[in-house]
Amino acid sequence: MKLLIILVLSGSLLNCTGKTDSNNSASGPDKKLSPKHEPVKEPLMKPVKPPEKKSVAQKKAPPVPKPIKKLLPLGIKDKGVFSKFDSQITLEKLSGIDPKKTYIYVNKKARTLTLYHNYVAAKVYPIALGGAPKGKKIRQGDKKTPEGKYAICERKLFKKISPRYGSASLLLTYPGVHDAKRGLASKLITKAQYTEIDKLLKDKKTPLQNTTLGSSIRIHGGGVDSDWTLGCIALRDEDAIELYHSTSHWTPVHIVPDWTPGDKDGDGIADQLDILIGAKKLILNKSDYDPAYFSIKYPWGDVPENKGVCTDVIIRAMRNAGIDLQSLMYDNIMKNRNLYPRIKKPDRNIDHRRVGNMLVYFRYHYNLISNGWSEKTKDKFLPGDIIFMDTITYPGPDHVGIISDRKDSRGNYLVINNWASGCVTAEMDILDSVSILYHYRVK
Structure with a gap:
């Protein structure tokens, strides 16, 4: 017992909070796993809920409702990581959207339409444009999609698919x-x-x-296989219905040649959603929890794709948005050594992979949304947000994860993370059962 206490105090045990350790591991102290912590065999459909802190009771994980209908594939070219999973990515149906607090950005070059709710990207859709999509619309019959600031001035939802407009039609205020x-x-x-x-x-x-x-410029259904409209913006019929229910009369619509707000890598997908999409690809990749030290390239270095710890979920997901935490954090560490007192000798292979170091960087660079989860703050947690947690007996943040867009039966979002030894990257039902210390949004 005395020897163990000495080891703990000396910092020689593996620790992912940023403390120096003898093995240079990215791991933290192993979490005691109950049957409820076992790796998820089907992470997309059976998330795992760990017990309350210090609890060893074996309880059945609460069920997660299955989607009523099969979700559509993302259908957008993503510049990010693990591209072999791009075709398998889906985004959940929207919920909790106030149609009076939304606006739309259309990126013509990327062929994306992004819906923003309360100034946060909520969902992105693939689109088709007019038969001559490049450039501004000048006159009737030129088959060009206009560019500029407009609004929805007429809304129609069709009981039967319209040959011209598909499932729904949102007339825009063209000409502006x-x-x-x-x-x-x-x-x-x-x-x-x-x-x-x-x-x-x-x-x-x-x-x-x-x-x-020209006239009758709309956002409507009908499909996105090619640029087939006379100047309108076409969606898949299911997407047009969802957008109809997520907007209102006079919802702003900005149509631009090649830009999406908050899109670091320029693929037409806002970072909030790009991080979520990257995390969802990591679920499919199922990296084994492995806290070993790896020598990696710089910049844009990564550990072997079948391995990783909780911080690697964040690093990889943010890299999907074009954000390289490895180089950003290393540069910040070298310029601000006083902010990272636990780092004795900077190491760009490992420093960015420690929870404590990552938290320091987040404090100075990203938006703190809340300091904990409760019934009062739960609505502030949005897909793509990043949370730092206290999951073991040692006080302080020791774990990190990303809010998914899937919910449990109680309406709480699941968390995408790599929990501990013996686990793989998966969605877990832990939002209301672990201590959430810091809740950030990358903006």
């Missing part, structure tokens, strides 16, 4: 004032038409739909 100014300058419309368009838009009404600038 900027389109009308350009049309007036090029003599495509009259001064009276320009004035009428301007007045209608100020009154939040549908602008003129009978000018040579």
Whole structure:
């Protein structure tokens, strides 16, 4: 017993909180596993819920509701990691969305439509455009999709699939004032038409739909196999229905040539969703928990893809968004040694893989959303958020995971993480049963 106490105090036991250890391991003290902590055989359908802290009772994991309908594949080209799993990625149906607090960004080059809720990316959809998609729409019949700021001014949900608009139609306020100014300058419309368009838009009404600038520009269903519309933005029919229910009259719609807010790697997928998608690919990869020290390249270095610890889930998922924590943290460590007192000699192979070091970096670079989970704060937890946890008897953060977009039967999000020795990267039902210390969002 005295020898064990001496070892603990000297810091020679493996520790993932940032303390120096004799084996240079990325691991933390092994978590005592009950049957409920065993690796998940089917992580996408059977998440595991560990017991309450210090509990050894064997309880059956609560059931997770299965989707009513088969989810559509992501259908978007992702620049990120583990691309062999791209075709298997799906995003869950949206829930908890207030249609009056959403807005839309359309990235024409990436062929993506992103729905934002309360200024956080909630979902991304693949799209199709007009038959001549490049450039701004100038006049009727040019088959170009317009560019600029618009809004939804008419909404229709069809009981039967419409040959022209698919399952749903969201009419946009095209032509906008900027389109009308350009049309007036090029003599495509009259001064009276320009004035009428301007007045209608100020009154939040549908602008003129009978000018040579074109009309009836919509977001609608019908499919995304090719750019087939006359200038509209097409979605898959299931996506069009979901977007209909997630928007309202006068929801803002920004259509741009090649940009998505908060998209580090420029693939048309906002970082919040890119991190979630990366984490979901890691579930499919099923890396074994392995705290060993590895020599890795720099920058963009990674441990063997079939191995990793809890921090590697974060590193890899953020890399899917084009964020290299290895180089970012190493640079920060070298410039701010006083912030990392536990690091005696910087090591770019391992320092970024320790929970304690990662937390220091997050404190100074990302948004702290909350300091714990409760009924009052639960709605602040969103898919793609990152949480630091206290899961063992040693005080302080020792574990980290990513909020999934799947929920348990009680409506709580699951957590994507690599729990401990004997486990693989998986979704687990732990949000309300472990101590959440810090809750961050990468913005």
